[in-house]
Amino acid sequence: MALPRFRKQLLSVKSRKLDDLFEAYALAARTLEKLHLEDQPELLAEYETTCLQIQAEVLRLLGEGERCT
Incomplete structure (x- = not known):
């Protein structure tokens, strides 16, 4: 995932939604x-947009904290 500033946070959060997004991102990338x-x-352009949308969704879920499980 191309979010190096959030690496520690991403590693510490356990979430099925995030796991699904990571898998989708890996396929799209x-x-x-x-x-x-x-x-x-x-x-x-379509796949670049898809990757950016997945990153934005990951950031949104990280911002929700505990509610992203």
Whole structure:
């Protein structure tokens, strides 16, 4: 996950929602990397947006603290 400032907090929080988001992010990031290598610019923006949306949702859940379980 591309949120290095929140690494300690991410490691300390146990949440099924966050685990699901981490998995979704990993899949989207892998696809984004593949699209870069295959030079498919038409899909790059879509996956970049998806990654940013997942990061924003993770930050929102971190801001909710205990309620993100």
